[in-house]
Amino acid sequence: MGAFDMLGIAHSSLTTHQTWLDTLSHNIANASTARPTDQAAFQAQFVMAEAQDAGGVRVSGLALGDPEGRMVHQPDHPLADENGYVRMPDIDMGAQMSQLIMAQRGFQAQTSVIRNAQDVYSSALSIGRNA
Amino acid sequence: MSIGAIEPGGFLPFAPPTIDPVTTPTAAPAAGAAPVGASAGVDFASMLTTGIERLEGLQDRADSLAVQAATGDLSQIHDYTITATEAAVSTQLTTAVRNKALEAFQEIMRIAI
Numbered sequence: 055m056g057a058f059d060m061l062g063i064a065h066s067s068l069t070t071h072q073t074w075l076d077t078l079s080h081n082i083a084n085a086s087t088a089r090p091t092d093q094a095a096f097q098a099q100f101v102m103a104e105a106q107d108a109g110g111v112r113v114s115g116l117a118l119g120d121p122e123g124r125m126v127h128q129p130d131h132p133l134a135d136e137n138g139y140v141r142m143p144d145i146d147m148g149a150q151m152s153q154l155i156m157a158q159r160g161f162q163a164q165t166s167v168i169r170n171a172q173d174v175y176s177s178a179l180s181i182g183r184n185a
Numbered sequence: 186m187s188i189g190a191i192e193p194g195g196f197l198p199f200a201p202p203t204i205d206p207v208t209t210p211t212a213a214p215a216a217g218a219a220p221v222g223a224s225a226g227v228d229f230a231s232m233l234t235t236g237i238e239r240l241e242g243l244q245d246r247a248d249s250l251a252v253q254a255a256t257g258d259l260s261q262i263h264d265y266t267i268t269a270t271e272a273a274v275s276t277q278l279t280t281a282v283r284n285k286a287l288e289a290f291q292e293i294m295r296i297a298i
Contacts, residue, residue: 058271068263168267175274179281 059109060171064164066110071161073113074101078154081145088126088140090133095123096143098150120144229286240279243272 056062077099087096098119103111122144129138250265259265 058274061267061271065263065267068267069261072261072263165263168270172270172274176277179274179277182285183281 060174061168063110064168064171066106066112067164067167068161070101070103070111070113071157071164074103074157075154075161077101077116078150078157082147082150082154084143085145085147085150086142088128088131088133088142089123091125091135091139091141093141094121095141096145097121098143098145233282233286236279236282240272240275243268243275247272 081098084096084098089095100117100119101113102115102117104114106112123141124144125139126142127138128134128140131140133140247265247268250259250268253259254262254265
């Protein structure tokens, strides 16, 4: 354990949350990405988080969503097959948006921890100071 | 009465004492006897040098991240802000130790003979 562990742990958490936000951005950006039916649909990315023994969290990997997707009948779509279907990703925008809020709040909570850590360090430094 | 030297605990990462139930009886007295000795002045000097070296490394890291931020190569903003915070707090800690040492020295110089 070091003197600045609080900052190191907060750093790992912020990095993980940022990865989470990145994947959510990627998923939302591709929520309407159509593919021809003979190809796999866009697969949503999900962050797998893992606690670290030395403290903190890290991204252990990215899980991918269903390649099956949803078959949507859109005959006028340039990628539609002979039956008029395209493959859309199986992404629930509502779920993505609520995860976005969770990731954002998690990030903010961790920045409050850092602010708190700074207060703790400065009060420790002020011990025994004259004036 | 002997006054122990300022130990390097403030600068180095705090290592919580690990108590091994098997080796405790033999290890404990040796550990207790070690810190206070005649080489207290050398300890403080080397502690100060290590502390300043660590501080220099931290500031170098913060500087290189600041350059990355300026050139647009910084992938994560908090990388820089956290390193800069750590460097700032370390600087304050180093100056606090230095001020305390100087204070103690001046206090001793003021002793009337």
